[in-house]
Amino acid sequence: MQQATSKKSILRIVSLALVLLLSVGALGIWAFAETASPMKGTSVSLGSELVVNFYAEVTDTQGAEMTFGIGAQTKTVSVAQAQHVEGNLYSFPCTIAPAQMTKTIEATLSDSGKTYQTSTSVRAYAEKLFDSKQWDKLAANDMMVATLNYGAATQEYFDYNIENLANAGYEKTATAEIPEVGAANMVSGSVSGISFYGASLVFETRIAVRFYFAVSGNIADYNFSIGEEPVYKNGLYYVEVPDINPQDYATNITLTVNDALTVTYSPMQYISRMYGKTENAELKALIGELYQYHLTALDYLADPYGNDKDNLVSAQ
Numbered sequence: 077m078q079q080a081t082s083k084k085s086i087l088r089i090v091s092l093a094l095v096l097l098l099s100v101g102a103l104g105i106w107a108f109a110e111t112a113s114p115m116k117g118t119s120v121s122l123g124s125e126l127v128v129n130f131y132a133e134v135t136d137t138q139g140a141e142m143t144f145g146i147g148a149q150t151k152t153v154s155v156a157q158a159q160h161v162e163g164n165l166y167s168f169p170c171t172i173a174p175a176q177m178t179k180t181i182e183a184t185l186s187d188s189g190k191t192y193q194t195s196t197s198v199r200a201y202a203e204k205l206f207d208s209k210q211w212d213k214l215a216a217n218d219m220m221v222a223t224l225n226y227g228a229a230t231q232e233y234f235d236y237n238i239e240n241l242a243n244a245g246y247e248k249t250a251t252a253e254i255p256e257v258g259a260a261n262m263v264s265g266s267v268s269g270i271s272f273y274g275a276s277l278v279f280e281t282r283i284a285v286r287f288y289f290a291v292s293g294n295i296a297d298y299n300f301s302i303g304e305e306p307v308y309k310n311g312l313y314y315v316e317v318p319d320i321n322p323q324d325y326a327t328n329i330t331l332t333v334n335d336a337l338t339v340t341y342s343p344m345q346y347i348s349r350m351y352g353k354t355e356n357a358e359l360k361a362l363i364g365e366l367y368q369y370h371l372t373a374l375d376y377l378a379d380p381y382g383n384d385k386d387n388l389v390s391a392q
Contacts, residue, residue, distance in 0.1 A: 115185060115194040116165065118201060122223060122373070124319045125282040126174055128181055128198060129159075129167045136188045142168040145182040172198070173281045175234050177227035177242035199224065199242050206246075215376050221246050222365075222372035229365040230279070233358040250364035251371070257326075257348040262340040269293030272339050273312055277346035279366065284318040285346075287331050287339055301332040322373035325366070344370075 114133045121127040134140040140155040151170065158166040170181055177198035185192045202220045227242035263272050273288040287303070291313050295306050303315040317329055325343040332338045343366075351363045 113192055113194070114187065115183070115192050118196055119167070120198060120201060120220075120223075121169075122219070123321045124284065125171050126177075126198070126223075126227075128170045128172060128196065128201070130170065130183045130185075130194070131161065131165060131167050132185050132187075132192075133164045134166055134185070134187045135164065137164065137166075140166075140185065140187040143184045143186070144170040145184075146170075146172065146176060146179050171281070174227045174230040174279070175236040177224065177231075178237060178240045198227065202246075215379055219372055219376040221248055222369050225250065226362075226365045226369045229358075229362040233362045234280075248368075250361075250368035254348055254351045254364070254367050256352075257342070257345045263338070265337045267298065267334045267337040270298055270333060270337065272337065275339070275341040275346070277343050277350075278316065279362070282318055283320045283322070283325075283343065284316050285320065285329055285341055285343060286314045286316050287341065288312045288314045289333075299334050301335075302329070303331060322366075322369050323377055325370040 116131040116133060118131065119129045121129060130142060130144075132140075132142065134155055137155055141152055142158070143150060143152045153168045153170070155166055155168075158168045161167055168183070168185075170183070172179070172181070180195050180197045180200075182195045183193065202224055205220055206217060221243075224243040224246050225248055228244075228247075230236075231238050231241055269292045271290050273290050275288065276286050278284040278286055289306075289312060291298070295308075295313055298306075300306065300315050303317040306313040306315050315331065317331065320329075320343060325347065328340050328342045330338060330340045347363050347367050347370075351360060351367070354360050354363070
């Protein structure tokens with residue numbers, strides 16, 4: 077049976093994770109392991125992007141770095157880019173596309189002339205979460221299942237690695253009841269030389285809204301209140317607004333041009349409208365899973381421990 081001190085330690089770590097991850101608008105689900113290796117555990121952040129965080133204790137707090145390999149893709153994160161947790165413990169983030177949930181992430185820590193390795197995938201992480209009695213019946217389980225189903229729907233929509241679906245064995249049909257949302261593309265005001273054309277939802281590597289504009293003048297003459305730099309494509313300019321977390325899909329996003337032309341849109345307007353009109357079965361399934369992902373995120377944020385607050389650590 078686990079000792080009382082173990083329960084106290086787990087509670088401390090879980091609380092820390094929720095503060096770190098939820099304070100920046102992301103959902104955090106943790107798994108932590110006491111090991112002799114400096115590689116100490118992983119977490120998954122579910123925000124506008126899917127991030128797998130690798131926790132490591134480093135000795136060289138100036139030069140340590142972690143390299144991630146996903147198939148042929150590699151990415152290196154320096155300790156300066158990592159999130160300091162406490163003491164010498166840092167969190168190194170690895171952002172992946174939702175369709176990559178079954179792809180193994182090979183993580184290599186380089187620290188003071190030594191290297192250390194570990195690997196995981198979102199799917200493997202989820203299986204450990206489901207198998208752990210420490211997390212039995214927690215709302216995190218529901219959030220993880222919704223995440224895997226969203227990932228699988230993304231794989232099928234993009235026809236990517238569909239022989240290894242993220243939700244295999246955990247399939248859960250998304251709700252078919254998506255409520256109608258008020259009129260999309262609420263526009264007011266005007267600015268000479270630019271007009272609003274339409275908006276869409278982006279769900280490739282990250283969730284974002286794109287606002288499209290027809291521009292007859294010089295794009296440099298227009299100031300956009302939010303979003304990234306305008307991009308020209310197919311005769312239009314679009315401004316992409318990222319960092320949209322699943323719990324915020326129903327929240328309106330308002331973009332203003334030169335303090336005069338205002339456009340308001342929300343991801344839920346796209347979800348509601350497209351779910352009702354598309355004849356693409358894969359797109360319809362993906363939109364349904366996005367909506368379920370949104371609902372589950374709201375439930376998880378409201379009560380991340382579910383009904384099992386007193387049993388975070390069970391007899392082994």
